[in-house]
Amino acid sequence: MDEKLPTNNIIETEIPMGTVHPAALEPYKVRFFVEDEIIQEAEITIGVNHRGIERIMEGLPVQKANSLTEKICGICSNSHIWNSCRTAEIGLDIEIPERATYIRVIMGELERLHSHFLYLAHGCEVLAHETFSMRVFYLREIVMELLAMIGGNRVQYGCSVLGGVRPRCELDANKIQRLKDDMDKLEGGLSDFADRFVADPIVLSRITGVGVLPQKQAIKLAVTGPSLRATGIARDLRTTMFEYDNFDYNIVTQQDGDVKSNLLMRVLESFESIKIIRQAIANIPDGKLVNNDWDMVDTEDIAESYIEVPRGTLYHSYALETGRIRHCIIRTPSMANIGAMQYACIGNHLTDGQLCIVQCDPCFTCTDRAIEVIRR
Numbered sequence: 001m002d003e004k005l006p007t008n009n010i011i012e013t014e015i016p017m018g019t020v021h022p023a024a025l026e027p028y029k030v031r032f033f034v035e036d037e038i039i040q041e042a043e044i045t046i047g048v049n050h051r052g053i054e055r056i057m058e059g060l061p062v063q064k065a066n067s068l069t070e071k072i073c074g075i076c077s078n079s080h081i082w083n084s085c086r087t088a089e090i091g092l093d094i095e096i097p098e099r100a101t102y103i104r105v106i107m108g109e110l111e112r113l114h115s116h117f118l119y120l121a122h123g124c125e126v127l128a129h130e131t132f133s134m135r136v137f138y139l140r141e142i143v144m145e146l147l148a149m150i151g152g153n154r155v156q157y158g159c160s161v162l163g164g165v166r167p168r169c170e171l172d173a174n175k176i177q178r179l180k181d182d183m184d185k186l187e188g189g190l191s192d193f194a195d196r197f198v199a200d201p202i203v204l205s206r207i208t209g210v211g212v213l214p215q216k217q218a219i220k221l222a223v224t225g226p227s228l229r230a231t232g233i234a235r236d237l238r239t240t241m242f243e244y245d246n247f248d249y250n251i252v253t254q255q256d257g258d259v260k261s262n263l264l265m266r267v268l269e270s271f272e273s274i275k276i277i278r279q280a281i282a283n284i285p286d287g288k289l290v291n292n293d294w295d296m297v298d299t300e301d302i303a304e305s306y307i308e309v310p311r312g313t314l315y316h317s318y319a320l321e322t323g324r325i326r327h328c329i330i331r332t333p334s335m336a337n338i339g340a341m342q343y344a345c346i347g348n349h350l351t352d353g354q355l356c357i358v359q360c361d362p363c364f365t366c367t368d369r370a371i372e373v374i375r376r
Contacts, residue, residue, distance in 0.1 A: 050368040058328060066081055076314075087318060104159070105276065208258065221336060226310075230265045231261075236308055259355055304317040334361075341362070
């Protein structure tokens with residue numbers, strides 16, 4: 001006769017997921033260590049998407065290297081080429097025409113909209129709510145068409161160049177009118193989605209109190225962007241960017257640091273992006289698009305640029321030698337945010353593990369450039 005097992009016997013189990021998982025748009029691997037289906041520890045491993053872009057950029061002409069940065073990520077390609085051009089412009093002391101600055105802001109906020117909408121649609125898909133997901137994908141399609149109208153492509157628009165923006169990105173009266181009309185469509189559709197979303201008790205019960213990241217822990221782990229603001233900290237680098245000096249907008253915050261707060265952050269920030277785009281098209285100044293009145297010189301000091309992108313703080317730095325890139329470093333916001341999600345998983349049920357990770361809107365392709373050196 002078998003002896004009865006002790007009722008207080010707890011067995012720790014490792015549950016691996018990935019590198020391909022239906023809740024993730026990009027490949028990565030996560031190991032959950034659980035007791036009685038409650039996550040006690042999590043370990044996220046990336047590296048599948050590593051392509052060595054910073055190494056490839058070393059020695060390239062700066063214009064070609066700037067174009068290469070768009071290939072870092074298909075979701076935030078504009079953010080990378082904007083910041084890469086911005087880095088060279090800081091190093092070479094290039095003054096940007098005001099009209100080009102407004103167009104860069106419009107493209108940046110359109111990219112924020114399409115990124116946030118992708119996050120919301122995918123989040124609803126993870127929640128198994130296909131109707132909400134398709135509603136947001138419909139709104140995102142409007143944004144993608146606007147990006148294609150201005151940049152000529154739905155992905156990798158190639159808008160920013162050294163000294164301004166490409167001539168093909170000029171905004172004539174017809175494009176400006178379409179932007180106005182589509183901002184009205186987006187605001188109405190987003191309001192309808194938000195009203196339905198917060199009124200659904202099943203959805204709210206699934207996301208409230210799940211994946212909580214306390215404010216102190218978020219600061220300790222250097223979390224950035226909406227994931228930081230979801231803990232109540234009003235930090236947005238757009239307030240330090242000269243490109244946004246002429247725009248009025250609110251820095252949105254939430255307080256709970258959970259999945260609900262992260263989802264609401266993207267909804268509310270999308271309204272602010274619509275507000276900024278409306279101001280830009282209403283007040284866009286006349287003038288040229290590109291300043292070509294500058295000389296390519298060596299930059300002894302490494303130029304640095306920090307900007308606010310959909311997921312948080314994006315950092316680019318490099319020096320120029322005979323017009324070629326030297327000492328390139330790119331640091332993306334997801335590098336810190338993904339690590340923080342390991343902490344956010346702890347104490348949650350295994351079925352909510354992936355939800356806790358994707359709440360920070362991780363971009364694994366952007367992040368796959370870090371190398372860990374282990375000294376033995």
